[in-house]
Every structure is written in C-alpha cells, then in structure tokens.
Amino acid sequence: MATNGQVNGAAVNEPHKSFDTILVLDFGSQYSHLITRRLREINVYSEMLPCTQKIAELPWKPTGVILSGSPYSVYDADAPHVDPAVFELGVPILGICYGLQELAWHHGKNVAAGDKKEYGHAYLNIQRHTGKQEHIDRLFEGLDDQTEVWMSHGDKLSKLPDSFEPIASTKNAPFAGIASTDKPYFGIQFHPEVTHTPCGKEVIKNFAVNICKARQEWSMEAFVDKEIERIRATVGPKGQVIGAVSGGVDSTVAAKLMQQAIGDRFHAVLVDNGVLRMDEAKTVEKRLREHLQINLEVVDATDLFLGKLKGVADPEKKRKIIGNTFIEIFQDKAKAIAKAAEQTPSAGDIEFLLQGTLYPDVIESISFKGPSATIKTHHNVGGLLKDMHLKLIEPLRELFKDEVRALGTTLGIPEELVWRHPFPGPGLAIRILGEINEEQLRIAREADKIFIDEIVAAGLYRKTSQAFAALLPVKAVGVMGDKRVHAQVIALRAVETTDFMTADWYPFDGEFLKRVSRRIVNEVDGVCRVVYDVTSKPPGTIEME
Numbered sequence: 001m002a003t004n005g006q007v008n009g010a011a012v013n014e015p016h017k018s019f020d021t022i023l024v025l026d027f028g029s030q031y032s033h034l035i036t037r038r039l040r041e042i043n044v045y046s047e048m049l050p051c052t053q054k055i056a057e058l059p060w061k062p063t064g065v066i067l068s069g070s071p072y073s074v075y076d077a078d079a080p081h082v083d084p085a086v087f088e089l090g091v092p093i094l095g096i097c098y099g100l101q102e103l104a105w106h107h108g109k110n111v112a113a114g115d116k117k118e119y120g121h122a123y124l125n126i127q128r129h130t131g132k133q134e135h136i137d138r139l140f141e142g143l144d145d146q147t148e149v150w151m152s153h154g155d156k157l158s159k160l161p162d163s164f165e166p167i168a169s170t171k172n173a174p175f176a177g178i179a180s181t182d183k184p185y186f187g188i189q190f191h192p193e194v195t196h197t198p199c200g201k202e203v204i205k206n207f208a209v210n211i212c213k214a215r216q217e218w219s220m221e222a223f224v225d226k227e228i229e230r231i232r233a234t235v236g237p238k239g240q241v242i243g244a245v246s247g248g249v250d251s252t253v254a255a256k257l258m259q260q261a262i263g264d265r266f267h268a269v270l271v272d273n274g275v276l277r278m279d280e281a282k283t284v285e286k287r288l289r290e291h292l293q294i295n296l297e298v299v300d301a302t303d304l305f306l307g308k309l310k311g312v313a314d315p316e317k318k319r320k321i322i323g324n325t326f327i328e329i330f331q332d333k334a335k336a337i338a339k340a341a342e343q344t345p346s347a348g349d350i351e352f353l354l355q356g357t358l359y360p361d362v363i364e365s366i367s368f369k370g371p372s373a374t375i376k377t378h379h380n381v382g383g384l385l386k387d388m389h390l391k392l393i394e395p396l397r398e399l400f401k402d403e404v405r406a407l408g409t410t411l412g413i414p415e416e417l418v419w420r421h422p423f424p425g426p427g428l429a430i431r432i433l434g435e436i437n438e439e440q441l442r443i444a445r446e447a448d449k450i451f452i453d454e455i456v457a458a459g460l461y462r463k464t465s466q467a468f469a470a471l472l473p474v475k476a477v478g479v480m481g482d483k484r485v486h487a488q489v490i491a492l493r494a495v496e497t498t499d500f501m502t503a504d505w506y507p508f509d510g511e512f513l514k515r516v517s518r519r520i521v522n523e524v525d526g527v528c529r530v531v532y533d534v535t536s537k538p539p540g541t542i543e544m545e
Helices: 032-041 084-088 098-106 131-140 200-211 220-235 249-265 280-291 302-309 315-342 359-366 384-388 401-410 438-457 510-523
Strands: 021-026 045-050 064-067 093-096 111-126 146-157 164-169 177-180 185-188 240-244 266-272 296-300 350-354 391-393 466-480 483-496 527-532
Touching (some): 032 200, 032 359, 064 098, 131 164, 131 177, 131 185, 131 200, 164 185, 220 249, 220 350, 220 391, 240 249, 240 315, 249 266, 249 401, 266 280, 280 296, 438 466, 438 483, 466 510
Parallel strands (some): 021 045, 064 093, 240 266, 240 350, 350 391, 483 527
Antiparallel strands (some): 111 164, 164 177
C-alpha cells in the first residue's frame, strides 16, 4: 500500500514528512492499533502497515519500528514474516509478543511451543546490567524491578539468540524481555499497549523517545497548520471541492478544516433524506452556515426518499435505497454547482470530493488479516467516484476519533458539535424496525428527543457514546386512561465505547429509566410500553438494524 501521493485517485496525507514516525508492522493482532494509539498519546506520530510491507516500496524512513503481536506461531508453515530489509534500516526495533519471537526467529529461529499458556496478569522481574551492557536496560528505565504486566501467549523462546541478553523474566517465561548487545533491538513477551499493563505507556515512551529519539511534536495544533498547507497545495489557488455533510463530528470537522483552507471554494451539501431526527436539517444548517461559516446548500428530498421506501421493511433494502438515492441527488447537485462555477471566470473546476475517512477505516482495510466480514452495508459516498471522476481528499485519514474531536476543538468548533453522538447515514430508517411511514417517523422522533433531552439534563451525554430510541415492529397491550390499548413499543439503547468495535450497554439507574419511560408513554401518542436494551456488542450491533 502506498502511503503518499494518491491511492485510488485520493489525495493522501503525508504526516510522516513533517513528524518523526514510528512504523508499526501488524501481524494480525487484535491489539495492533492500540500500539499506534499509545504512541500518539505521548505525542509521537505513528503509522501502521501490514507486516508484508516491502521496505523497498516504503517511500519514507521510519524513526523506529515496532513488530506487533499475532495469533500465529512463527514456526508454522504459513506464519507471517517481516521483510528482512526491516533489519537493514538501521533504526531501533521493538518486538512485542509475536514480535519478540519474530525478532528471535530472524536471529536463530529458537522459538517453540511453551509448556503452558501464559494469559492474563504476570509479574515481570527486570534484570539490571552494569558496565558496557547497561545500555540494554534503557527499555525499562524508571520502572520498578518487579512490575505487573499483561501476557497473552502460548509460545516462548527456547533459547536466547546470539548477541542478545535477557533483560526481564516471568515465572513462565525466562526470556520475557531481551535486548541485543550490539544493535538497538528489543523484544518483550508482554503487551505494553493494553491498559492491563500499568507501566505499558512508560515502556513505549522509553522505546520511542529515549531509544528512537523521536520528537514529541505530534499534536492537533501542529497538524492543523500543516494540513491546511497541504490542502491548499493539493487543490491549488482556484480548485474547488464538494462534500456531503451530515452534522456529525467527522463531516463537521472535515468541512470546517476545508473551509479554513479554501473558504467558499468548498461546497458542502446536506441532503435531507426524510429520515433525520426532529428538526435535524434546520439545526445542522444553522450550525454549519451561521456558526461555522461553511458554504452550505441544503437539498430537501424527503418526498423522494419516503416514496422509494414505501412498503420496504428489509433493513438491507432500506440501506441500499437510501445510499443509491443519495448518490443520485448528490450527483445532480454536484453537476449544478459545477455548471454554476463555469459562469465564474475566476473559479476552477470541481476536482475533489471531501470524505471523512478516519484512521480506523484505513487500519481495517490494510490489516494483515484483511477486512472483516461485512455485517451490514455502510452508507457512504464512495460510489460517487466512478461516475463523477472526482479525486478523494481525506484530511482526517490519519486520525483516530479522539484526535478528530481534539482537532475540532482546535478549530474552534463548539463542544456540543465536537462531542455529538454518531448518527447513521440511513438515519431513522434503521431505528424503525419494519416499514417506514410518516406516523412511524413521528413516534420515533418524539421518543428519541425525550430520551436524548433527559440524558443531557442528567449530565450523562458525554458519558454515553451513542444513544437512541428505536421503534419495534410489534404492538403490546397496555392500560391508559382506564382503557385497554394495543399500541407500539419503544426500545431505548445507550452504549459506552472508545472505538465502536466493541461496546457495553450503559447502566442507567432505575429512577432515570422510570422518568424517561413515563415521559415517552405520556407524551408520545401511540406508545404504551418502553423497554431498555441491555445487549453488549458483540453479540449485538450498536444500531438495531
């Protein structure tokens, strides 16, 4: 995978040209992305690439290299191995778990299955050296001689590689830490990237800062200035960019960054697909146009979308109808904007499409294990490229969600926008289980507003990562006004998560749920019962459909 220039017509960021960069080579571990996260948390820039990356094809030189863990065994016939050229880069290398074993495999292949697996907490005993060998202790500088770490392995070194010395051990692993005596190569059997290892961040900092000498210059303040320069150089003095916005944090931050870089030459388009939350289009329009000065056009396509969704209950069909219709409308609006630009001699062509791709999306696509199985179709504008011949410009491509929020704050975006919960592209269409009509939309909107308003009033909005009210495709018996009724059921869902790959349901107290339930039943006509979803992800997904 190329990491600069263009990928599939996309203008790609190149932070490694401006910041010292630690390269993380992924062997398929579920923790690999956490290594990159921890490095950025200490203001050291890092990028992750698959372990199969050919060093000759890497157009930049890393400041250091970290080899990740893996579910494989290095001695298996189909085990992944790093390009040997990694060891010719002349930079420090840290192997973590499988990475330690890969390091040892390259230096003698002395790895074998352990007598027993070591999973969970273990006590690491650090060995200190003196004289000419004291430099090999740098990885554990500042740590106690015995410290708690997190292990997850079945294999271990059967013999110490030549020119390596042990620097740590556990009860089950005599070579839980090793270091080369003549090169800055280190290996550790434990996982410093997980929070279960209390000293983990110090170990990573020792490697990146003290050993690799990486400068701690990565911050959103530094990033924004360089990214604006890059956008201007990419788009040119007359070029124009078009992009869809939804009011979510990703598209809002990307739009504000683009506006700050090229002003009104960025054309934002908000499509009201008829399945937005209560007053969503008006609220987003006011926030983006008036508060953030973004050049915005709103397209009201409610009738078109709802007409196509009439009688459709299957969630995948809903998603495809909404996605395809969105593309058609966006194409038409792009053509209209381009035609209007032709009437302005000073304006350039619309060459670029803004997309709010984040780094987890990139990681998912380049993981050594490959993209995960499709659980549901995601709504995006990727289908525009083939027909519109636009080049992607993705200013958030190298950022994690927390970094996007920090960037939004740096750009002066109000806190209520920066910390807004995600809202799916198909909107209420996948929160109304079954057929969609105006009455179902009314019920879902009113119930959702009550739920979110109560979360905000209770001071819990920032503690929950995503919350909504869904309308179930069933009716239940109730008693209202001394009458027997047969009305609909609302399911409330709220989760807390950091990466949205896994999530736990939020433990509201009983009084809160009682208050929300009472309000919904009393204020939303057509509802007689409210339930709370206590399913985590997995096995559930965050959305209902």
